[in-house]
Amino acid sequence: MKTTPPSSSIEDYVKVIYSFTEWQDKPITSTQLAARLGVANSSVSEMVRKLKDQDLVEHEPYSPIRLTAAGLTLALSMVRRHRLLETYLVRELGYTWDEVHEEAELLEHAVSETFIERMSAKLGNPTRDPHGDPIPDAGGHITMAPSHRLDELDPGHRGRVSRISDHDPELLRYLEQHGIGVDTELQVVGRRPFGGTLVIARLPSPGAPSRTDDAGHLDLGDEAAVSLWLATVGTHPGCTVQEPAGGTLMHPHATGV
Amino acid sequence: MKTTPPSSSIEDYVKVIYSFTEWQDKPITSTQLAARLGVANSSVSEMVRKLKDQDLVEHEPYSPIRLTAAGLTLALSMVRRHRLLETYLVRELGYTWDEVHEEAELLEHAVSETFIERMSAKLGNPTRDPHGDPIPDAGGHITMAPSHRLDELDPGHRGRVSRISDHDPELLRYLEQHGIGVDTELQVVGRRPFGGTLVIARLPSPGAPSRTDDAGHLDLGDEAAVSLWLATVGTHPGCTVQEPAGGTLMHPHATGV
DNA sequence: ACTATTATTTCGGTATACCTAAATTTTTGG
């Protein structure tokens, strides 16, 4: 029996299924998968059957889709490719952080394993991409400081920006213009009344005593707030978000699942 | 009407049609194209019709296939991509010259125009790839010193290796082991009797007075002889190959065809 | 000039990855 390498489509399906569970653990549904891939629901139904035949996902009709161990391995390898490529484009070819996602999206399917490993070595085996996302190592292990989406944090929370979704280049350019990037120190100030925007403050210098002054205030729309993740450094009294226990969060894969 | 970008297959067809005429000018036939692409003749017939519909080739049934101006432009852009990628892989990622062809073969379809131009700039806009092949500039212009295939040269001819076909990685490793690479100075010594191998001599140091001593002799099989091109520096008496007139050979494209 | 060989195209099929519309199952709200 000849084992065909996964097609680009299969690689994308598996990668998107994985990405959905990277920051929370509800498994992805058919419709959500279709939306993220930009294809019709019916296409997903067909492809999921194919993925199941290849033992990359578990799936019962009308229920959500979960990666198998083999599927997770493939997904992590794609995520590694994608994030290493983004890092390389920024560090070696002068790309800006808002340009790299699209380019990596195509390249990830075309480069060889050799290419990936030479690139990784040249970069010094980085562990975070230009948007703060963790880069799995060659063995599929991934580590990430516990973080929360900005829109889930109550006023008073302080933290370091640990990741920013790279999906919308415009948002990235906007944030950069306002001095917000990976590792920026931030504090949640509050919300404008009646479901208004989230107000945050940039903290002057990383490590220095945090001081919230008016100059650093910034209003963030919903789209921005859900795209920013904070590694919180202190819990405000009255906080409704509970801190995870450990200092690092190991992905299921690292613990053998 | 929406203009779809050429598929990878179309890009490959056009590139192979071009490559066939890069070093001689008989146009390629259906069967030759099929052989080089590794597909069935029937597939070529179908695809050539599609290429003709898209105005990339001229073709009458049962006759050879020629690129149109649009086809040539696309082909030269693919050749530029391929050769720049090969150069980049060698210079920036530590690839050896026998590894790059295969990798470039896939990458050329996946990288953006932006990627190509940033890469080219970083390399200082090189004009030759690791195998000596000329790299077209962004405008599709290409220049090459007039050269002859080693197997077409009579004994006595001297010259500088101007290009080596990169198709067979094993051949490249073999040549490297025997001290033959791009710009190596060479002299044709003769042929073993009764259709035997071609004997050549490596000339000691480039520019220095050429001296053929026994230590530098090497037998080349047919496959090797047709893969090596020499920019001849002197014509031996009794030569059957006529030297082209000009100092540089401009490709048809450069003169507007 | 004519036949045998070779080259090329046409024909009927396959695989992948999509789509829309219709059918079906699940979920929800009263």
Added chain:
DNA sequence: CCAAAAATTTAGGTATACCGAAATAATAGT
């Protein structure tokens, strides 16, 4: 509980890029 809405799958169909076998055109040898 049960109908209406929402989610999901199935059915039927398209485009691309292949294939092998059959048909046809070109070419070569006598």
